[in-house]
Amino acid sequence: MITFEEAYRRIMLNTKDFGDEAVDLMKSTNRILAESIYADRDFPPFDRATKDGIAIKYESFEKGIPYFNVEGVVSAGMPQQKLIGEENCLEIMTGAVLPHNTDTIVMYEDIEIVDGFASIKSNPRKGQNIHKKGEDKKQGEVLLEKGIRISPADIGVFATVGKVEVLVKKLPKVCVISTGNELVDISETPLAHQIRTSNVLSLQTALASENIHADHIHLLDDKKSITQKLTVALREYDVLLLSGGVSKGKYDFIPEVLDDLGVDKVFHKVLQRPGKPMWFGRHESLKTAVFSFPGNPVSTFANYHIYFLPWLYNSLGVDNESEFVILDEDLPNTTPLTLFIPVKTFWDKGTLMARKIENSGSGDLTCLAYSDGFVCLPPQEIPYYRGLLVPYIPVK
Numbered sequence: 003m004i005t006f007e008e009a010y011r012r013i014m015l016n017t018k019d020f021g022d023e024a025v026d027l028m029k030s031t032n033r034i035l036a037e038s039i040y041a042d043r044d045f046p047p048f049d050r051a052t053k054d055g056i057a058i059k060y061e062s063f064e065k066g067i068p069y070f071n072v073e074g075v076v077s078a079g080m081p082q083q084k085l086i087g088e089e090n091c092l093e094i095m096t097g098a099v100l101p102h103n104t105d106t107i108v109m110y111e112d113i114e115i116v117d118g119f120a121s122i123k124s125n126p127r128k129g130q131n132i133h134k135k136g137e138d139k140k141q142g143e144v145l146l147e148k149g150i151r152i153s154p155a156d157i158g159v160f161a162t163v164g165k166v167e168v169l170v171k172k173l174p175k176v177c178v179i180s181t182g183n184e185l186v187d188i189s190e191t192p193l194a195h196q197i198r199t200s201n202v203l204s205l206q207t208a209l210a211s212e213n214i215h216a217d218h219i220h221l222l223d224d225k226k227s228i229t230q231k232l233t234v235a236l237r238e239y240d241v242l243l244l245s246g247g248v249s250k251g252k253y254d255f256i257p258e259v260l261d262d263l264g265v266d267k268v269f270h271k272v273l274q275r276p277g278k279p280m281w282f283g284r285h286e287s288l289k290t291a292v293f294s295f296p297g298n299p300v301s302t303f304a305n306y307h308i309y310f311l312p313w314l315y316n317s318l319g320v321d322n323e324s325e326f327v328i329l330d331e332d333l334p335n336t337t338p339l340t341l342f343i344p345v346k347t348f349w350d351k352g353t354l355m356a357r358k359i360e361n362s363g364s365g366d367l368t369c370l371a372y373s374d375g376f377v378c379l380p381p382q383e384i385p386y387y388r389g390l391l392v393p394y395i396p397v398k
């Protein structure tokens with residue numbers, strides 16, 4: 003059986019670029035930007051008033067002129083105006099273009115206007131209250147780098163440069179597949195020997211937060227129908243995420259059927275808990291990636307985060323930054339397995355700490371609802387002790 007590190011390495015050797023696509027900017031949040039965004043003009047594009055007040059020529063103030071004749075009012079949205087008399091002023095509003103022949107703005111709070119004449123009560127500085135053309139960015143400068151995850155703030159940048167559509171990384175077409183005769187729909191009342199399906203709903207929801215709207219197929223424990231449905235699914239999707247039917251049981255047909263259908267096994271079973279019977283493979287000609295997660299709910303959920311998400315991010319060209327937390331208690335690992343322990347994190351004096359969520363094993367799905375990630379503890383003779391920094395896989 004291979005180690006977790008080896009399984010992870012093999013998964014990362016099988017990532018795939020799904021190409022790029024143009025999408026409406028309003029639908030691009032959380033997608034990965036596939037082009038760099040440049041300033042189409044200087045920012046700001048003109049000398050912009052930053053205060054409501056009057057625009058003057060500073061030289062006139064320096065000369066000691068006591069009253070400035072108000073020539074008119076300039077508002078945002080007006081083309082550039084001109085101060086005619088150098089010793090006069092123009093009232094100006096925030097966002098307006100600085101008029102010709104002016105170089106300084108004095109805000110209303112620092113002036114008094116009586117009968118069309120403004121007097122200045124403060125001591126203005128030459129050039130004050132003006133956001134200079136090109137001060138933020140020059141035309142042609144990179145505003146956003148290719149490869150970032152698009153945030154609402156980035157939408158504002160797209161809008162300001164007129165990017166109605168942006169190029170983003172294409173997402174894979176994903177199908178989540180549940181298996182098992184014991185599973186019934188959530189709308190049904192299960193009989194004593196049945197349970198409601200839950201794993202695939204968690205997976206679909208997790209995928210939705212990656213902007214992936216996955217289809218769902220259910221497979222009964224019957225080899226013939228599994229073969230038929232997987233034959234179609236392998237052709238229709240880029241990625242299959244299966245849950246269950248992958249262990250040693252008499253009805254765990256998945257590895258066998260995948261093999262029959264020509265999916266090349268990259269590995270089956272990993273020295274880890276939960277999630278040991280994990281199977282991963284790829285169909286050479288169809289290029290479908292198959293993640294077959296062990297059916298116990300914690301195993302499916304953990305392995306989605308441990309293997310699938312890093313694979314997805316890598317395929318999309320996103321940096322997969324490692325995260326760490328500090329243990330709030332001693333956690334030994336005397337097994338030969340890498341343990342992924344569900345934890346609840348909390349901040350303590352600026353440090354992110356993690357405390358184990360007690361659970362009765364990988365069938366205990368309620369523990370997932372109380373945790374917000376897994377700590378990763380590879381086999382080690384001495385116990386992991388309180389205060390130690392350990393790798394952390396946040397649940398997304």
Ligand SMILES: Nc1nc2c(c(=O)[nH]1)N[C@H]1C(S)=C(S)[C@@H](COP(=O)(O)OP(=O)(O)OC[C@H]3O[C@@H](n4cnc5c(N)ncnc54)[C@H](O)[C@@H]3O)O[C@H]1N2
Nearest residue numbers: 180199200201202246247248249250254278296297298301
């Ligand atoms: N002889 C052995 N038995 C088992 C081993 C082993 O190494 N040798 N491994 C155990 C481990 S670890 C796990 S994890 C499970 C994995 O089993 P399968 O992948 O074959 O999954 P199933 O048998 O189909 O189901 C297991 C368990 O999970 C429940 N389940 C499955 N799908 C769903 C779903 N969509 N929603 C909710 N719950 C689901 C299912 O009802 C079972 O209770 O094998 C151990 N056995």
Ligand code: MOO
Nearest residue numbers: 276277278301364
């Ligand atoms: O890995 Mo199983 O996931 O231990 O129950």
Ligand SMILES: [Mg+2]
Nearest residue numbers: 247249251254
């Ligand atoms: Mg089984």
